[in-house]
Amino acid sequence: MAGNGGNSSRRPTIYDLAQIAGSSPSAVSSILNGTWKKRRISSRTAEKVMKIAAEQGYAVNLQASMLRRERSHIIGMIVPKYDNRYFGAIAEKFEEMARARDLFPVVTCTQRDPELEFEAARELVSYQAETLVVTGATDPDRIAEFCAAAGVRTINLDLPGSKAPSVLSDNFGGARDLTRLIITRTKQDFGAVPPLWFIGGRSHDHNTMERLRGFRIAHQEAGLTLSEDRILMPGYSPDNAFAALEGREFTQSCGIFVNSTISMEGVVRWLTGNVAMDRVRLGCFDWDPFAALLPQNVGMAEQDVPAMLARLFQIVSSAEGNPSDRIELPCILRPLSPQRGFI
Amino acid sequence: MAGNGGNSSRRPTIYDLAQIAGSSPSAVSSILNGTWKKRRISSRTAEKVMKIAAEQGYAVNLQASMLRRERSHIIGMIVPKYDNRYFGAIAEKFEEMARARDLFPVVTCTQRDPELEFEAARELVSYQAETLVVTGATDPDRIAEFCAAAGVRTINLDLPGSKAPSVLSDNFGGARDLTRLIITRTKQDFGAVPPLWFIGGRSHDHNTMERLRGFRIAHQEAGLTLSEDRILMPGYSPDNAFAALEGREFTQSCGIFVNSTISMEGVVRWLTGNVAMDRVRLGCFDWDPFAALLPQNVGMAEQDVPAMLARLFQIVSSAEGNPSDRIELPCILRPLSPQRGFI
DNA sequence: CATGCACGCTCAATCGATTTAGCAACATTG
DNA sequence: CAATGTTGCTAAATCGATTGAGCGTGCATG
Numbered sequence: 001m002a003g004n005g006g007n008s009s010r011r012p013t014i015y016d017l018a019q020i021a022g023s024s025p026s027a028v029s030s031i032l033n034g035t036w037k038k039r040r041i042s043s044r045t046a047e048k049v050m051k052i053a054a055e056q057g058y059a060v061n062l063q064a065s066m067l068r069r070e071r072s073h074i075i076g077m078i079v080p081k082y083d084n085r086y087f088g089a090i091a092e093k094f095e096e097m098a099r100a101r102d103l104f105p106v107v108t109c110t111q112r113d114p115e116l117e118f119e120a121a122r123e124l125v126s127y128q129a130e131t132l133v134v135t136g137a138t139d140p141d142r143i144a145e146f147c148a149a150a151g152v153r154t155i156n157l158d159l160p161g162s163k164a165p166s167v168l169s170d171n172f173g174g175a176r177d178l179t180r181l182i183i184t185r186t187k188q189d190f191g192a193v194p195p196l197w198f199i200g201g202r203s204h205d206h207n208t209m210e211r212l213r214g215f216r217i218a219h220q221e222a223g224l225t226l227s228e229d230r231i232l233m234p235g236y237s238p239d240n241a242f243a244a245l246e247g248r249e250f251t252q253s254c255g256i257f258v259n260s261t262i263s264m265e266g267v268v269r270w271l272t273g274n275v276a277m278d279r280v281r282l283g284c285f286d287w288d289p290f291a292a293l294l295p296q297n298v299g300m301a302e303q304d305v306p307a308m309l310a311r312l313f314q315i316v317s318s319a320e321g322n323p324s325d326r327i328e329l330p331c332i333l334r335p336l337s338p339q340r341g342f343i
Numbered sequence: 344m345a346g347n348g349g350n351s352s353r354r355p356t357i358y359d360l361a362q363i364a365g366s367s368p369s370a371v372s373s374i375l376n377g378t379w380k381k382r383r384i385s386s387r388t389a390e391k392v393m394k395i396a397a398e399q400g401y402a403v404n405l406q407a408s409m410l411r412r413e414r415s416h417i418i419g420m421i422v423p424k425y426d427n428r429y430f431g432a433i434a435e436k437f438e439e440m441a442r443a444r445d446l447f448p449v450v451t452c453t454q455r456d457p458e459l460e461f462e463a464a465r466e467l468v469s470y471q472a473e474t475l476v477v478t479g480a481t482d483p484d485r486i487a488e489f490c491a492a493a494g495v496r497t498i499n500l501d502l503p504g505s506k507a508p509s510v511l512s513d514n515f516g517g518a519r520d521l522t523r524l525i526i527t528r529t530k531q532d533f534g535a536v537p538p539l540w541f542i543g544g545r546s547h548d549h550n551t552m553e554r555l556r557g558f559r560i561a562h563q564e565a566g567l568t569l570s571e572d573r574i575l576m577p578g579y580s581p582d583n584a585f586a587a588l589e590g591r592e593f594t595q596s597c598g599i600f601v602n603s604t605i606s607m608e609g610v611v612r613w614l615t616g617n618v619a620m621d622r623v624r625l626g627c628f629d630w631d632p633f634a635a636l637l638p639q640n641v642g643m644a645e646q647d648v649p650a651m652l653a654r655l656f657q658i659v660s661s662a663e664g665n666p667s668d669r670i671e672l673p674c675i676l677r678p679l680s681p682q683r684g685f686i
Numbered sequence: 687c688a689t690g691c692a693c694g695c696t697c698a699a700t701c702g703a704t705t706t707a708g709c710a711a712c713a714t715t716g
Numbered sequence: 717c718a719a720t721g722t723t724g725c726t727a728a729a730t731c732g733a734t735t736g737a738g739c740g741t742g743c744a745t746g
Contacts, residue, residue, distance in 0.1 A: 011493055013731095014733065023695085025696090026697080026733090028733095029733055029735085035735090039694090039695085040692085040693060040695075042693085042694060045694080057489065059468045060469050062466075062470050062471070062733095063406050063407075063415070063471050063733095064410050064701090064731070064732035065732075066733090067404070067703095067732080068700070068701050068733050068734045070701090081435065082425055082435045083428065083435065088426050088427075091425050092425045092426065096454070104466065106449055107450065107451075108450075109434065111435075125402045126402045126403050126404065126405040127406070149400030150354055150400050151354050238632075264633075265632045265633070268632075268633075268636065289608045289611075290608070290637070293637060294633070356701095356702055356703085357703065358703095368703080369725085370725065372703055372705085376703085376704080383723060383725075384724070385723085385725085388724080388725085404701090405703095406701085407702035407704085408703050408704075409731090411702080411704045412703085687746105689744100690743105690746100691743090692743085694741090695739085695741105696738085696740105697736105697737085698736100699734100704730080706730100707726105707728090707729100708727085708728105709726080710723105710726100712721100712722085713722075713723095714720080714721075715721090716719085
């Protein structure tokens with residue numbers, strides 16, 4: 001039966017509780033924040049106050065508490081989107097691990113908009129976040145610089161920057177392995193292997209460039225010359241991938257490297273209406289359980305989110321992370337067999 | 344070139360800026376929060392202070408600001424998971440719409456854990472959130488009661504409660520329509536239609552009950568007797584759905600109503616190893632673009648997230664929402680054709 | 687009986703920004 | 717020249733919780 005007993009609708013403060021308990025605000029404060037034994041408050045008083053606090057529906061005002069204390073325990077994260085499993089897993093795991101360390105996670109989604117990324121970072125700094133994790137940001141260095149001036153630590157995740165330590169996937173290795181797999185399967189199923197298509201991502205994006213590098217190397221290894229006009233980097237949205245494919249002809253059997261599940265949506269939508277499906281083999285960077293069931297999908301490169309966040313929190317906990325640190329973690333290649341049965 | 348010019352590493356405050364500018368903290372405060380014209384500060388002073396603030400990398404301390412002001416502009420949301428498109432879309436749209444209304448959204452993910460749901464709510468109240476949106480909570484009324492005592496408005500989303508206005512889908516109608524579709528397609532493809540399976544969700548969960556009601560009605564309409572042992576409600580995780588199916592035999596052609604995409608993952612994983620796939624037709628509550636490509640999938644009931652959030656923010660903006668309000672919005676039925684080609 | 691100490695508490699300053707009240711200087715008006 | 721108004725600012729209280737310093741009481745000890 002929580003309730004403030006019919007008096008004002010304002011939230012009760014320690015002063016209200018002190019008055020009701022016939023005690024002092026400082027006693028009430030220490031009782032409610034657990035330091036009362038250290039301050040030699042009797043358990044009789046403590047119990048009385050805690051009972052009253054519960055009756056009044058008291059909840060500490062963290063605004064006031066944090067203003068006075070030196071630490072906020074807030075750890076912020078900006079994340080581009082929640083529309084795929086990769087970022088969903090990052091956000092979820094981040095919150096879980098932050099809580100496990102008695103930190104208060106605040107995650108905010110910035111829609112891949114550079115301005116919003118910066119504004120959100122500024123907001124989190126104003127909120128007294130002690131650490132800011134910058135995930136997949138367009139311009140992480142701008143944010144790192146601003147945060148450094150404000151005395152807030154930043155760590156880059158997914159996309160690296162040069163002004164704060166970065167934790168990311170081995171995009172090169174993951175893409176190379178995935179490309180190898182696509183080539184092998186295409187050869188296996190069709191005999192001949194024309195150069196693969198590369199679809200999705202942005203040409204100034206570090207991860208896209210690294211994946212493209214892995215893609216090239218795997219072509220070289222296989223003795224294939226890749227054709228530059230099959231490299232399409234229109235951004236990450238399904239619509240962009242779809243649009244980039246409009247008007248193209250897939251006349252022969254071929255393999256496609258899809259750079260993110262979100263681009264995959266557009267690719268599949270386009271292919272659905274345009275190509276004989278049995279003449280295509282796909283591989284996709286990032287993991288999605290349903291995308292894995294597409295029979296044309298020969299494999300996915302899953303980024304190791306738990307490992308990435310484990311490293312991230314190692315940096316958070318440790319004294320220092322060097323701005324030049326760049327930690328790359330291997331991807332998990334998930335080959336998919338055509339016999340998986342759900343066709 | 345933000346930076347505090349080599350002096351202490353502490354964040355600069357309005358007092359620091361005032362000292363540098365040879366002005367007073369109150370002038371600095373009003374200049375930085377935009378009320379300076381009203382307070383008749385000269386533009387000469389204002390420009391000087393703003394220049395210094397930029398140089399020093401000043402960012403307002405919202406903890407202090409909000410403590411003093413009456414309003415925090417924070418709107419909190421708790422959400423169970425980020426592992427599916429439905430909740431991902433909710434979180435994303437919520438943040439977008441909150442920002443458009445000059446509110447500061449704080450979303451936190453509670454893993455379908457009732458204790459965590461309550462703790463997160465308590466934390467958001469302590470953060471002085473003015474409104475709390477309780478999404479898909481196990482026990483929304485407990486949270487609503489606590490928040491009411493603390494003077495914080497709550498609105499339920501997705502799962503209804505009795506102590507705060509609720510915005511949700513017409514789960515009954517959506518499930519009825521989806522069941523009709525599954526029955527039709529099963530009949531069309533196989534001739535005979537045995538009672539459908541119902542898989543996923545929790546038996547005490549309002550939405551699951553409503554969907555089951557729609558499921559029953561559609562059976563009645565079609566003159567089918569449904570069999571209770573085909574109703575499996577082991578929760579929402581893929582593993583639970585998988586486990587619930589273990590040991591069962593799907594001897595004849597059949598249709599399956601899957602209660603959420605997340606359960607769908609488990610169902611599909613199980614079916615993949617166990618049943619002749621061409622003897623199954625599925626329908627799934629909630630939308631997922633890749634799940635939509637499964638050839639056995641005859642349709643999905645998409646919840647209308649933009650409409651739900653539009654209604655939600657209507658309540659947020661309006662003076663009052665009645666605790667007994669329960670707004671149900673129609674789902675969008677997305678029938679899928681077997682000719683969609685991606686087989 | 688004076689001294690010391692443990693106990694159980696209270697006082698008051700403090701965190702950083704906001705805001706009401708008001709002051710000093712100057713200009714304008716009657 | 718006095719009264720009044722305008723301009724451009726400052727002083728100080730305030731939001732709610734925290735915390736170092738300190739106070740009064742009771743009991744044990746020498």
